[in-house]
Amino acid sequence: MESKKTHTVQEATKKLEHFCAYQERCHKEVRKKLEAMFMIPEAIDVIIVHLLDHNFLNEERFAKAFVRGKFNIKHWGRRRLTAELKQRDISKFNINQALAEIDDHDYLTLFSELAENRANVIKEVNTYKKRKKFIDYFLYRGWESHLVYEKAYELIP
Structure with a gap:
């Protein structure tokens, strides 16, 4: 029988703060990470709210960084960028704002x-x-x- 490593809300919050500070993340990545840590849905919501309140998690900032990086480094066009952001459940408003950054x-x-x-x-x-x-x-x-x-x-x- 496998034993699953469990985390307290405080431990998970600290881990996710480091996870988000290292690189811009979207809500979907953070939720997936917390589910992989076997956190209950209520704890996931509490941690995500904490990350939003302390500006570790920001979808607009993520979308802009994503578009800037993929356009400059991988040379993706607008259609691919839009599709990739939609896959990550980014709002249409944030997608349009991020794409507007490309001259x-x-x-x-x-x-x-x-x-x-x-x-x-x-x-x-x-x-x-x-x-x-x-x-x-x-x-x-x-x-x-x-x-x-x-x-x-x-x-x-």
């Missing part, structure tokens, strides 16, 4: 740079297959289809 000029400039690099990297002789690989690459990363198709026909005639 349109920077967004299009980055897309153009990535597209030119990608078009040069794809080693395919058949024009249709090369275009398909190009399009699939950018659609998977969440770039808007109208941008992707325009760029594909521009760079791969």
Whole structure:
């Protein structure tokens, strides 16, 4: 028979404070972590309220940090960012605020740079297959289809 490690509310609160201080977290991650610690629903609610009150947990801040990081490092487009935030149960309002942080000029400039690099990297002789690989690459990363198709026909005639 397995014994489950149990935590008091105070111990769990301290652990979750460190968990949230280390990196921005969303409510869903925190709830999942507490459930993995075998906390009862009432204790989970108490701890989440404490984290919110002491500003360890903030969905708006999480959404902005998430968008900034994934856009700058992984070069995801707006559609992928939106989908990932929705998966984490972030409100539409916070998603829109976070996406508004991306400057349109920077967004299009980055897309153009990535597209030119990608078009040069794809080693395919058949024009249709090369275009398909190009399009699939950018659609998977969440770039808007109208941008992707325009760029594909521009760079791969």
